[in-house]
Amino acid sequence: MPHITVIGGGFAGLTAAVTAAETGAKVTVYEAHHTLGGRARTAEGRYKTNEGPHALYSGGPHWTWLRQRNLLGPLAPIPALEAARLRLHHKGALRRTPPFAMLKLLRRSSRQAPVDVDFMTWATEQAGEEGARAAAHYSAVALFHHDPGSLSAAFVQERLRRATRLPPEAHYPRGGWASVIDRMAARAWNLGVRMETLARVDALPQDGPVIVATSLDSARRLLKDASLTWASGRTALVDLAVRTRRGDAFAVSDLDSPGWIERFTAQDRGLAPAGEQLVQGQIPIAPHESRADGVARAEHLLDLAFDGWRERVTWRREATANGRTGAVDLPGTSWRDRPGIDRGDGVYLVGDQVAAPGVLSEVSFNSALEAVTLALKVRQRLDLKQA
Known part of the structure; x- marks a missing residue:
């Protein structure tokens, strides 16, 4: 099975890691901060705040995916x-x-x-x-x-x-978004995903597909691609x-x-x-x-x-x-016009400002599933060709 590298341990990165690991792929997640979660982190201490109001919309595809894996947990x-x-x-x-x-x-x-x-x-x-x-x-x-x-x-x-x-x-x-992130991280761990925190990545790994699950600004610097821009709030x-x-x-x-x-x-x-x-x-x-x-x-x-x-x-x-509140589409554009997921050479971009449908965190989720699908299909074609 291929080895997939995920750069970024937020909601999109963990979705990609769990999805890939469920297929049997070997997965390594690199997170620059000391904790997982990205913008889905919940502050520790007496006041459990998120970065702005956070909610899960039950009409989105991530709701079913989380529920099937018992990752939703108790709701308030x-x-x-x-x-x-x-x-x-x-x-x-x-x-x-x-x-x-x-x-x-x-x-x-x-x-x-x-x-x-x-x-x-x-x-x-x-x-x-x-x-x-x-x-x-x-x-x-x-x-x-x-x-x-x-x-x-x-x-x-x-x-x-x-x-x-x-x-x-x-x-x-209940308990903030960190409770969902903790359950996702635990499932990833049980599936054999290797997770490294305080691990900032400055150059793309060469061993297998890479899924970049960072902010668009960070992805633009990492991939040295000036086209990775889109309007936000x-x-x-x-x-x-x-x-x-x-x-x-x-x-x-x-x-x-x-x-x-x-x-x-x-x-x-x-x-x-x-x-x-x-x-x-x-x-x-x-x-x-x-x-x-x-x-x-x-x-x-x-x-x-x-x-x-x-x-x-x-x-x-x-x-x-x-620029941390997701993509907004100007007149004449839709989600299809945002930066594409497939960046070529086995590199895939996920997050809430890329070319995937949905509202708020649903964009991150949909792009993560699409990236894993593309990464595994590419590897399967390569293996078949070599055989």
């Missing part, structure tokens, strides 16, 4: 009472229901949006400017982009439908722990501008110490804006939905995710 459902506390920031106030015009775009019978037109133009024709703008901003929960209306209408529509589907597709692994991330108070919102979606605040302990109380709530926010920011601009907008939403939060804060952290 959203209590019905908490779900009823979703608030929408529209026209400067918090509301319980979206504008009626926005609902037109959520109907299953609504027309399929085109690829070559921006969402704002197409949606305005369907529901008017107010509904189109509200829908575009709501979709930011699955886009992390400062101007969703400027993106391909088909791209935004798919994410809007997935984010608003009932019953909700979003599910939360830039997002201000705010993590807070606050003392518990009745009446706090479960989540706030900003319909006046892109942004999302969520109280993650609403479904998983183990993410913070007893008597405290863990709140995470993601506010997409434009290229000319600073992190402080995004934090200021987050604080405004907190003022509206979390009464007295400033006096209740027990812990706080801020960060910026730049």
Whole structure:
């Protein structure tokens, strides 16, 4: 059987490693950090935060794959009472229901949006400017982009439908995403995968197929390929722990501008110490804006939905995710136009900004399966030719 090298031990890399090992291939994973997980890491300590809001969408192919291998683990459902506390920031106030015009775009019978037109133009024709703008901003929960209306209408529509589907597709692994990563790593280990951490790779190995499961920026440097670029988002991330108070919102979606605040302990109380709530926010920011601009907008939403939060804060952290929130497709492009998985000479590229379908982590998953399939087929053809 071939030896496959996987560079990167995040969700995509571990998916590739497990899939290849299940076929009998020998696999080695190299991870530059001291822990596996990539962007799916969960912080250690009292407050178990991820790099921005993380959820598993049950409508995606990775859901079935993880469940079949008993890798999902226990999930933290959203209590019905908490779900009823979703608030929408529209026209400067918090509301319980979206504008009626926005609902037109959520109907299953609504027309399929085109690829070559921006969402704002197409949606305005369907529901008017107010509904189109509200829908575009709501979709930011699955886009992390400062101007969703400027993106391909088909791209935004798919994410809007997935984010608003009932019953909700979003599910939360209890204990954070690291619990899923730990189970994936354990399965890889049991399959004989060799995993090396603190192992930065600066040159491609020559023994067998190589799957590069890093960020696009890192892959561009490693492969010395300037074409490995694609648009992504830039997002201000705010993590807070606050003392518990009745009446706090479960989540706030900003319909006046892109942004999302969520109280993650609403479904998983183990993410913070007893008597405290863990709140995470993601506010997409434009290229000319600073992190402080995004934090200021987050604080405004907190003022509206979390009464007295400033006096209740027990812990706080801020960060910026730049190009780390997945691919976004501009008008006239689709996932097929992103950097290809097969880079030639037995090198395959996987991750959330490559040419594979899906929403958020589904792109990483689909690209990992495709890369392993291509790598094994190539090796089988070579072996047959040599025989």
